Amino acid sequence: MTRTRFQSGLDELKGRLTEMSITAERAIDLGVEAYLGRDADTANEVFKVERATNSAEREIDQLAIDLLAMQQPMAVDLRFITACMKINADLERVGDLAVNIAERALAEINRPKMQLPADLGRMATTAAGMIRRALDSFVDANAELAEAVLIMDDAVDRMNKEIFVSMASLMRSNPQAVDQALDAVVVARALERVADHATNIAEDVIFWVKGKDVRHGVAEQAS
Amino acid sequence: MTRTRFQSGLDELKGRLTEMSITAERAIDLGVEAYLGRDADTANEVFKVERATNSAEREIDQLAIDLLAMQQPMAVDLRFITACMKINADLERVGDLAVNIAERALAEINRPKMQLPADLGRMATTAAGMIRRALDSFVDANAELAEAVLIMDDAVDRMNKEIFVSMASLMRSNPQAVDQALDAVVVARALERVADHATNIAEDVIFWVKGKDVRHGVAEQAS
Numbered sequence: 001m002t003r004t005r006f007q008s009g010l011d012e013l014k015g016r017l018t019e020m021s022i023t024a025e026r027a028i029d030l031g032v033e034a035y036l037g038r039d040a041d042t043a044n045e046v047f048k049v050e051r052a053t054n055s056a057e058r059e060i061d062q063l064a065i066d067l068l069a070m071q072q073p074m075a076v077d078l079r080f081i082t083a084c085m086k087i088n089a090d091l092e093r094v095g096d097l098a099v100n101i102a103e104r105a106l107a108e109i110n111r112p113k114m115q116l117p118a119d120l121g122r123m124a125t126t127a128a129g130m131i132r133r134a135l136d137s138f139v140d141a142n143a144e145l146a147e148a149v150l151i152m153d154d155a156v157d158r159m160n161k162e163i164f165v166s167m168a169s170l171m172r173s174n175p176q177a178v179d180q181a182l183d184a185v186v187v188a189r190a191l192e193r194v195a196d197h198a199t200n201i202a203e204d205v206i207f208w209v210k211g212k213d214v215r216h217g218v219a220e221q222a223s
Numbered sequence: 224m225t226r227t228r229f230q231s232g233l234d235e236l237k238g239r240l241t242e243m244s245i246t247a248e249r250a251i252d253l254g255v256e257a258y259l260g261r262d263a264d265t266a267n268e269v270f271k272v273e274r275a276t277n278s279a280e281r282e283i284d285q286l287a288i289d290l291l292a293m294q295q296p297m298a299v300d301l302r303f304i305t306a307c308m309k310i311n312a313d314l315e316r317v318g319d320l321a322v323n324i325a326e327r328a329l330a331e332i333n334r335p336k337m338q339l340p341a342d343l344g345r346m347a348t349t350a351a352g353m354i355r356r357a358l359d360s361f362v363d364a365n366a367e368l369a370e371a372v373l374i375m376d377d378a379v380d381r382m383n384k385e386i387f388v389s390m391a392s393l394m395r396s397n398p399q400a401v402d403q404a405l406d407a408v409v410v411a412r413a414l415e416r417v418a419d420h421a422t423n424i425a426e427d428v429i430f431w432v433k434g435k436d437v438r439h440g441v442a443e444q445a446s
Contacts, residue, residue: 061305064305065301065302065305068291068296068301068305069296069298069301071295072294072295073291073292075292078288078291078292079288082284082287082288082291082308085305085308085309086308086312089309089312096419164405168401168402168405171394171398171401171405172398172399172401172402173398175394175395175396175398176395178391178394178395178401179391179395182387182391182394182405182408185405185408186412189409189412196319
């Protein structure tokens with residue numbers, strides 16, 4: 001009976017974390033949409049969504065601590081719960097990065113519009129996709145999918161470096177583009193950090209799943 | 224007897240985390256020293272120190288998980304151990320940020336030296352000092368000291384914004400300063416994120432200590 005309550009607590013934890021991930025991904029999508037579309041309403045929506053991730057983070061943390069306190073967890077559950085706490089912290093930071101992007105969106109609104117040689121839309125799609133896949137790998141306990149996330153991170157790092165180099169070159173040749181190019185650099189770095197958080201999550205999943213492999217037999221219960 | 228072994232495990236956890244914090248702080252100091260002094264040897268030292276923080280992070284995590292598995296922890300110990308895991312993750316990220324700074328140091332070596340209106344040395348001292356105080360507040364379970372860290376974070380945010388504005392202005396007026404000014408912006412943002420991690424740690428300490436206050440009586444054992 002207690003075991004069942006514990007088990008449903010684990011399920012709730014996984015469900016809450018999945019919701020949190022959808023919210024964090026949405027914050028990034030909205031932030032980049034606000035930046036590319038110069039849309040203050042969408043930027044303000046990001047600030048609202050980020051406050052929601054902050055409350056969700058605290059609640060998820062408390063849920064995890066309550067589960068740890070509820071009974072002597074088995075090793076496999078322990079790894080699952082501690083992985084949840086780490087993933088939770090990463091997702092909350094993704095919300096912070098969405099706010100950084102939304103701040104740049106608001107700054108851009110007052111500036112002349114400029115076509116920049118920086119495909120931030122594509123970079124955002126890749127970074128947000130990494131968050132989604134990292135969470136999918138977590139929900140499905142799929143280490144292979146988690147490893148695919150690590151490979152995507154290299155692509156995002158490359159995009160960030162390319163944008164850095166091309167924005168520096170633009171600023172040298174056109175001083176009037178400095179503010180807009182600088183904002184693009186900041187947005188690209190924020191997206192690169194989103195990808196880093198997805199990578200952290202994927203690494204936690206690999207650690208958790210490998211722990212399960214070692215402890216074969218009790219492995220199924222937490223998945 | 225088991226309780227004593229658990230207690231010494233908690234002490235070891237605290238000791239390892241304190242070492243980790245000293246190492247992370249050193250990585251930041253070295254990174255900024257390498258950047259300001261254009262010194263490749265010091266930059267390479269940062270890469271070595273960062274690898275050490277990566278191994279330390281994994282060991283500290285394992286130690287925390289082993290403690291959670293060892294016995295049914297009391298609420299106060301549970302909060303302490305989970306706070307350690309969060310602080311550990313923050314300190315590892317500080318190491319990553321030191322690497323970002325060291326990379327900018329290596330990039331600067333090939334560029335003409337330039338006097339920039341950006342006091343990154345002062346900003347680094349403040350950010351590294353925040354890490355030290357955050358850890359002191361943790362070791363002493365001192366919520367007041369932790370709250371002082373939160374106030375310092377506002378000062379670092381201000382320095383970051385000032386550097387951003389003055390570097391943008393420099394780039395507009397002197398296109399030849401673009402690369403150096405852009406590096407200064409990246410270093411300033413890295414330091415601002417170091418300060419954010421110190422803030423996260425301080426918040427964890429406040430949460431942990433307040434948990435102790437509520438659970439008066441059993442409060443002393445984990446301190």
